[in-house]
Amino acid sequence: MHSTTVFSQANKSADVDSPDSYSPATLAKHYKTLQTLYKRKNPNHQDVSHLLDLKFVARRAFIDSNTIREEDRHEKVLDAYPCFKDVGHVMEELQRILDKDNTNFIDELKGRWHDFCQKVQFFGVWKKALKPPMGMDKAEQALEILRVLPSLFPSTSAPKRVRNASEALVHVLEETEDPNSYLKKRPLSCPVSPSNCLLAVGDVGITTFPKDKLTESALYLMAYYYTLHLTYPKCVATLLSVIQTEVLLDKIHGRDLTSSYKKSMAEWEAFIGQ
Incomplete structure (x- = not known):
């Protein structure tokens, strides 16, 4: 691929x-x-x-x-x-x-992400990948969605050096885990600690943000892919391409219209009734 x-x-x-x-x-x-x-x-x-x-x-x-x-x-x-x-x-x-000229772009982007996540919640329940978010706070809901997104929009490539594709997006640090030690072992991840969130590129922590912003963290991740002009990891390429087209409203180059992306989009559009 x-x-x-x-x-x-x-x-x-x-x-x-x-x-x-x-x-x-x-x-x-x-x-x-x-x-x-x-x-x-x-x-x-x-x-x-x-x-x-x-x-x-x-x-x-x-x-x-x-x-x-x-x-x-x-x-x-x-x-x-x-x-x-x-x-x-x-x-x-x-x-x-x-x-560039749209001064409301970031607010509109956050609105589209919120709408996308609401649909994903129903999509995940329908596919029996998520449970209804009863009793969860917003951060817990956001974390569950991040964990399940790679399986809802799967890539054909298996993740390397990680247990599953969700580790290419997010990892919850155990109390005994050191962020730097974890990053040295697990590239392309954004580890999350109980108190705050660390966004990383490869094995380098780039920035932190408060846990109450976890709901927007996927947008931060996409912003770094664009700003630093980085290639999507193959194991989550389909998911990130879906976010690119559905939330960022940015077209994909024809060569990147993979069979897994087309299959995921067909299933997604059928579910949301497009």
């Missing part, structure tokens, strides 16, 4: 980069300005967002280029743009990539 990659349509008409934006000297100055801002204790979010707006095209050219090996990309990108350790800036970058 072809490994699914993020395929998106940037809004070129809204780009504000000048013709010299691609010069190494200009980009170096841009990086330095951002990094100087991040040496402060609490960098102003709007100031950073403005700088990111100005150099969007040049930044995407740098990140998306084949000159950076994918296994090194997250380190190089986060070194140049430490602001992307902030979930807020990563979600805004997703907006720039997919729907």
